[in-house]
Amino acid sequence: MNQDLLKIEHLSVSFKNSKDQTHAVRDLSLTVKGGEVVGLVGESGSGKSVTARSIVGLLSNSKKTAVSGRVLFKGQNLLMNQERKRLNSQKIAMIFQDPLNSLNPVYTIGHQIREVFMVRKKMGKAIANARAIDILKKVDIQSPETIARQYPHQLSGGMCQRVMIAIALAAEPELLIADEPTTALDVTIQAQILKLLYQLYTTTKTAILFITHDLGLVAQFCHFVAIMQEGQIVEKGRVSDIFKNPQHPYTKGLINSIPVLGKKKRLNPMPLYQGGVHPNSSCSFFPRCTEIKRRCEKETPEFIEIEPGHFVRCHIEDGVSLL
């Protein structure tokens, strides 16, 4: 079970436009082992969705997109071999943030689930249909026969997300990438979808890469967590370590920004990016950091292991504080 299922090594993604280049993901390394739930957290624009898209090969193939590094799925590099990527994609499934827009509006729910069985497993239509209804039952949809005949617009957001999960599961993936699966939903529905994902995880032991901006979800759902900022992972480790002993100022800032029920302490968020000078040589968090050390301006921090399995990209241990 503890085999490396997905291993991202030094992944960099950049987009070119007429003026300049945007480095969406910079030198990202992350491992997801079999049967693990790994959280990828960051604010909007930090590159978490681009990371997910590059794993499943959803980034556009144009010359404006430059991808480097390796994404190894069971030892095979998904970025290199197009044919391999297609084969492996059967083992990787993805669910998206906006369930209504990720379903095809002109086909019935039944059709869209059936398709997976017919294309992937080469089943006949009748058998595929029966399997589709089975899998709808599995994601706790009542009266699956009726739902299978309906179109996406006839369902609520929570129902659509269940259908998305059903489609993802139909291929019996070994890795499920969930890109903000509950962000568009109400809290009560979010709890139901999480419960469903949790049940799936415990019964099938599918590894999950859980992308979210909500640290609360990570705390209760994931084993490992990686915090992304400006396309880089700035801290990663076991969830309990990160929450008990956050090291990077960005992680601390994120944790201090969440209002917690029962505590009426004033929130103490990190400063916002004011558009100041951002020297290339410095740490990417330098303009917003509250704990600037002398080295931060001149040297890019290395990713160091401060306790077993807990990595931080920050000059925390040495240097004199400037503030």
Add this chain to the structure above:
Amino acid sequence: MNEDLLNVRSLTKEYINKRRIFSRKSHIFKAVDKISFSIRKGETFGLVGESGCGKSTTGKMLVRLEEPTTGKIYFKGENLTDLNEKQMQPIRRNLQMIFQNPYGSLNPKMTLKQIIEEPLKIHKLAVNNRHKRICQLLDYVGLQSAFLDRYPSEFSGGQRQRIAIARALSLHPEFIVADEPVSALDVSIQAHILNLLIDLQKEFSLTYLFISHDLSVVRYISDRAGVMYLGKIVEMADCDNLYDHPLHPYTKMLLASIPIPDPEKPFEFVTEDLPGIQVSRQKHGCAFYPRCANRIENCLLDKPELKEISPGHFAACHLYTT
């Protein structure tokens, strides 16, 4: 502090769906169903609920952006629903609104200066020192006056929400309806905007109606809060009471659904799989009946009314009346 600034009495909003071709009856949809509450001067009243429960409609009715079907809104003793558009205008100065989507609530073709100047122009305020007033407003919300000639598209989401707040403040209002002002923002920006709203409240003794679906945010900013379910307030109390001793099963369910950012508290999944909010529009009895974990026989027959269970703590549930 204990004076009521705003008093809402059985406010109702009905939308009429147009008759379908062959149907005889037109369908009436009650978005807000006879709700009553009051907001004291200087406090923040939170309104929570799932999407579609009528909380935004309520907020819009309070500033008369939506016309209530029936019911009364007393603002400083004056009934707003009796006033016509002309009589309403001087009062509008005191009632401002901040919207959820800072990308949609600012005119993309107006510069920052024009956006903030517009309310001053309409109400003929600060005629002589308008520029100074605008710079002062920007200063309150933490924006630089160098931005004055920029367009909304040049600002980030958090900055735009600050512009919307500056615009709402420009007329020295007493009451601001904040309709999900932080739900479109990142957590760190959200925390800044929440702190800004709290600071401004202290400085200008503002009264807020804070509408949100996020219970932790409401707890952080509000003094008292009401929980809405399908157009009705089902529970209302001061925040400490509401969150520490929730009475209504719906409030309990909402609270149980929030993920707590502490890995040592395992997630307690809502035990029963209850249907979503759409399922439970029914005519008789309690609207929450189909999703309720503690339902009793009486719930299906009788509609529970909002009653004071303990001092200052109101709930609409049969579990506490019998």
